[in-house]
Amino acid sequence: MRIVDQENDDVLLRQAAKGDEEAFTFLYRRHQAALYRFALRMTGNAWAAEEIVQDVFMTLMRDPRKYDSTRGTLGGFLYGVARNRVMKHLERLPREVPLEEKNEDGSGAGIVLKDPATPATWAEKRERVARVRAAVLELPAEFREAVVLCELEEKSYEEAAQAAGCPIGTIRSRLHRARALLMARLEILRDLPRRATVAK
Amino acid sequence: MKCEEFEAMGLDGGQDASLSEAERAAAAEHVNSCARCAALLSSWQAARMELQALAEATADAQTPGRVEMRLRQEFRTQHKTLKVRRTAVAAAWALAAAAVLIGAVGWVKWRDAQQVAGTNHSNTVTSAGNLSSNGGAAVPNSGTDEFNADDNSVTLVADNESSNFTLLPGVQPSDIDDAEILRVRMQRSALEAFGLPVNEDLANEWIQVDLLVGDDGSPQAVRLLQQE
Numbered sequence: 001m002r003i004v005d006q007e008n009d010d011v012l013l014r015q016a017a018k019g020d021e022e023a024f025t026f027l028y029r030r031h032q033a034a035l036y037r038f039a040l041r042m043t044g045n046a047w048a049a050e051e052i053v054q055d056v057f058m059t060l061m062r063d064p065r066k067y068d069s070t071r072g073t074l075g076g077f078l079y080g081v082a083r084n085r086v087m088k089h090l091e092r093l094p095r096e097v098p099l100e101e102k103n104e105d106g107s108g109a110g111i112v113l114k115d116p117a118t119p120a121t122w123a124e125k126r127e128r129v130a131r132v133r134a135a136v137l138e139l140p141a142e143f144r145e146a147v148v149l150c151e152l153e154e155k156s157y158e159e160a161a162q163a164a165g166c167p168i169g170t171i172r173s174r175l176h177r178a179r180a181l182l183m184a185r186l187e188i189l190r191d192l193p194r195r196a197t198v199a200k
Numbered sequence: 201m202k203c204e205e206f207e208a209m210g211l212d213g214g215q216d217a218s219l220s221e222a223e224r225a226a227a228a229e230h231v232n233s234c235a236r237c238a239a240l241l242s243s244w245q246a247a248r249m250e251l252q253a254l255a256e257a258t259a260d261a262q263t264p265g266r267v268e269m270r271l272r273q274e275f276r277t278q279h280k281t282l283k284v285r286r287t288a289v290a291a292a293w294a295l296a297a298a299a300v301l302i303g304a305v306g307w308v309k310w311r312d313a314q315q316v317a318g319t320n321h322s323n324t325v326t327s328a329g330n331l332s333s334n335g336g337a338a339v340p341n342s343g344t345d346e347f348n349a350d351d352n353s354v355t356l357v358a359d360n361e362s363s364n365f366t367l368l369p370g371v372q373p374s375d376i377d378d379a380e381i382l383r384v385r386m387q388r389s390a391l392e393a394f395g396l397p398v399n400e401d402l403a404n405e406w407i408q409v410d411l412l413v414g415d416d417g418s419p420q421a422v423r424l425l426q427q428e
Binding site: 016019021024025028029032033035036037040041049050053054057058061062125128129131132133136147151152153154172176179180182183186187 | 207208240243244246247248250251253254255257258259261262263264267268270271272274275276278279282283
């Protein structure tokens with residue numbers, strides 16, 4: 001995050017704390033997408049991600065003094081709050097891994113593929129996304145976080161370590177183990193349709 | 201480079217900035233010479249492509265609009281409540297301050313009144329002392345209902361009625377036309393100074409009298425107020 005953004009965040013937060021709704025809305029719009037993506041990728045559940053993002057901003061709204069600008073950026077603070085909420089959610093509902101996301105109106109898939117390919121390609125890609133998402137969601141929370149941060153959000157190891165609050169070595173180690181688990185799981189998931197076909 | 205080392209760092213690609221160029225070159229060399237690690241890398245690259253597909257699929261994910269609406273509603277409610285609470289606190293403080301102010305003003309007034317009363321009391325005694333030095337005689341035998349018999353209280357205002365006064369010896373009725381009425385409190389024995397007879401049993405009793413004081417400041421007549 002640039003210094004200008006950081007200053008703006010701090011100014012906006014001060015204004016929001018004084019009751020400026022527009023400032024609060026601006027802050028929300030600036031940070032919600034990244035937090036939502038992280039929560040969605042970690043939980044695999046759009047409802048949970050929505051709730052987590054809402055909870056994060058409620059925390060900020062109710063007690064903006066919890067954020068200390070001398071200890072980091074507002075984005076980092078919000079990410080930390082979101083991370084805690086995600087971990088609590090995963091602890092509470094360890095087996096809640098829905099494979100299909102719904103839109104707000106409850107119809108269709110929550111993930112929209114932008115690629116305007118043929119239906120066959122689209123179906124194949126959709127299947128691949130579902131497969132890898134299932135594989136990611138089956139990883140233990142710490143490994144999943146490493147994969148989400150480094151592979152899906154393309155953060156550097158240093159950034160990921162900062163976000164997760166651990167040394168770089170820990171991130172590297174988690175990622176190494178996560179990759180092994182992920183490849184094994186994907187291998188199994190790729191073979192499942194083939195085995196089903198052979199069984200028939 | 202050994203296979204374990206390659207697994208630990210060779211799959212990292214360009215993300216691990218801590219890897220040196222030499223380490224990257226060693227990893228590349230190892231994968232060219234080791235079929236197992238080449239297969240592993242290939243497998244990882246396939247997995248990575250799938251991860252990228254997932255990343256792309258969720259790249260534009262946004263929090264639903266209803267969350268913003270809910271948050272804004274909550275924000276309004278919270279700050280409205282906060283405003284009301286602050287107003288209530290301010291009002292409570294204002295009321296408390298007003299009560300303290302009223303109390304203070306009341307106390308100051310009461311204290312002033314007490315001081316004035318004390319001053320009048322001492323004036324009365326002084327007046328009585330002065331009167332006792334003036335001399336004269338008369339028999340006061342009347343009073344008014346305005347007198348308060350309380351020892352500590354002093355009537356500050358005399359009425360303007362000049363009836364029931366007993367002229368002091370040597371005073372002509374015409375001399376009291378422009379006289380002022382002065383109400384004083386003194387011991388009964390002080391009446392002797394006016395040449396009036398005093399019951400010695402009651403000589404120490406404090407009494408209230410009205411004096412008619414002439415232009416020259418000397419008492420012309422006296423009226424004994426009836427004690428309640």
